Amino acid sequence: MKENREGIKGWLNPTRYGANRFAYWLQRLTGLGLLAYFIAHVIETSNIVYGKNAWEKMLAVTQTTEGHIVLMVVIGMCVFHAANGVRLYIAEHGKGIGRPGRPEYPYKPTSLGLGMKACIWVSVALAALAMMYGAYVLFGEV
Amino acid sequence: MAKRVKIRVFRYNPAHDTDARYDEFEVEAERWTTVLDALLYIKAHKDHSIALRYSCRMASCGSCGMLINGIPRLACYTKVYELGSDVVTCRPLPNFPIIRDLAADFTAFFAKHKSMKPYIINEVAESIDGREFIQKPEEVEKYLQFSYCIKCGLCYAACPTVATDRRFPGPQALAQMYRYLIDSRDKATDERLRIVDDRHGVWRCHFAGSCSMVCPKGVDPALGIQLLRAYLLGMNRDSKVVAELYRREPK
Incomplete structure (x- = not known):
């Protein structure tokens, strides 16, 4: 029999199952992005062991336009991941997801109700605001 | 047309x-x-x-x-x-x-469902002898929604965790676990929690919500899984009081 398991490619399309699936996809993506940034950050700061010149050369990379854009994206990823993480933490404690009841057609799931959707879009909006503030600070210095 | x-x-x-x-x-x-x-x-x-x-x-x-x-x-x-x-x-x-x-092929899907012990576990129920469990309407409403599951497997097909973790029971099985756990006639709370309290168990769910989006009966498995987790985290443990058997007196 053919196994037919979706595997990781099942994660790639965030548009099929509504806002929660989009948040799931973005949480994974930002988590991986932050992990990549963390590794890059450790490598970057480890340059200090090669002396002042190497350190300042590496630091200069973050002061370029490309460096600022990367930092803006990191700010956005960090804020979304944290805010959405708080939403998931609250949901895992059984709060904000509604209560079981008698299902009535057209069967709107209470766990994916307006409260959860609002929290997802607030997380996205906070990330966008933080990125804008980041852009103002970073590019304001150039 | x-x-x-x-x-x-x-x-x-x-x-x-x-x-x-x-x-x-x-x-x-x-x-x-x-x-x-x-x-x-x-x-x-x-x-x-x-x-x-x-x-x-x-x-x-x-x-x-x-x-x-x-x-x-x-x-x-x-x-x-x-x-x-x-x-x-x-x-x-x-x-x-x-x-x-x-x-x-639904063999693995049904095996996971069976591993959740989808039945009432209560030794008192073995000697029911004309008596019956009395449940209040609010006690019934805690599990009724999850008992509408028809085991169609749509939630299992939509779940991104099932897609990558063979040992994850899936939304259907976990929602059924909550259905029996929260039933006031069931006494096997600790036994049930031991089954799902595993890194491939209830904690593997990332609340993508796809299961609830595709459920054709309004079961909302994502709700059941979050409530199961909340129960494990000690959030609503006081809400369950095991029902006792009563004999209905003839009128």
């Missing part, structure tokens, strides 16, 4: 096919034509060799689940018109092994 639609049917027979393919059929669809109607028309008039599973034709048996235009749905519960497309692509449910064409 009827419209002509193209039905693309996934074809794969492991007995003699090395690769899967799609066969295409033109069908006249009325406003009330379901995808199952269209497939049965094709089977009756165009190609009788298509393998698919169905039974009740009214979203009660959960047999005709398949991936219709990329989303797990019941073929009998999905009208061709509501898909808003002139092309309807039918594939077997993902995360289930393919038996043939659109028929998927």
Whole structure:
């Protein structure tokens, strides 16, 4: 029999199952992005062991336009991941997801109700605001 | 008014096919034509060799689940018109092994369901002797929603965790675990929690919510899983009082 398991490619399309699936996809993506940034950050700061010149050369990379854009994206990823993480933490404690009841057609799931959707879009909006503030600070210095 | 639609049917027979393919059929669809109607028309008039599973034709048996235009749905519960497309692509449910064409193998799915011990565990119930458990309406409402599950497997097919973790029980099984855990007639709370309190168990769910989006009966498995987790975290443990047996006095 053919196994037919979706595997990781099942994660790639965030548009099929509504806002929660989009948040799931973005949480994974930002988590991986932050992990990549963390590794890059450790490598970057480890340059200090090669002396002042190497350190300042590496630091200069973050002061370029490309460096600022990367930092803006990191700010956005960090804020979304944290805010959405708080939403998931609250949901895992059984709060904000509604209560079981008698299902009535057209069967709107209470766990994916307006409260959860609002929290997802607030997380996205906070990330966008933080990125804008980041852009103002970073590019304001150039 | 009827419209002509193209039905693309996934074809794969492991007995003699090395690769899967799609066969295409033109069908006249009325406003009330379901995808199952269209497939049965094709089977009756165009190609009788298509393998698919169905039974009740009214979203009660959960047999005709398949991936219709990329989303797990019941073929009998999905009208061709509501898909808003002139092309309807039918594939077997993902995360289930393919038996043939659109028929998927539910062995692992049912094994996971059984591993949750989907029955009341209470030694008192063995000696019921004309007595009955009295439950208040609010106690019934705690589990009633989850007992509407028809085991169609749509939630299992939509779940991104099932897609990558073979040991994850899946949304159906976990929601059923909560259904029996929170039932005031059940006394096996600790035994049940031990089954799901595992890194491949209830903690593996990332609340993508896809299971609840595709459920055709409004069971909302994501709600059951979050409530199960909350129970494990000690958030609503006081809410369960085990029911006692009473003898109903004749009036």
